[in-house]
Amino acid sequence: MKKFPSAKYSITPITDEITYLRFCEWVEELDDIFFENEAEEDKKFAHLDALSTLIEAYEAKNFNFNKTELTLPQVIEQALEQLNLTRKDLSRILGSNRVSEIFSGKRQLSLTQIRTLHKELRIPTDLLVGV
Secondary structure, eight states, X not given: OOOOOTTTTOOOOOOSHHHHHHHHHHHHHHHTOOOSSHHHHHHHHHHHHHHHHHHHHHHHHHOOOOTTTOOHHHHXXXXXXXXXXXXXXXXXXXXXXXXXXXXXXXXXXXXXXXXXXXXXHOOOHHHHHHO
């Protein structure tokens, strides 16, 4: 029986960007693992919940996004600016020439684009979905 490797995914406070990025990778990694044993699957989901909570707390503390006043293009622009990137960089990151359509509001973000923006630009997913 395959057991959940809790020691591999140690839960600690996120105090720096390296830990933050590692936890983000772990969430993606764990999301792809399935345990046939229900108890092990429950352990995985509890671990994912704890990791997500720590990630959200780190993002709220370290990434300054104004949720109520920014449009989606403004959120993306702000993230690009914080990382010293351009729209051309964004086209490369998204692998798409549709950036102008996203900024003009003619195109919604796909789930893949949301995941990519979250990972690459560190934009909380709730801002990408809820804006």
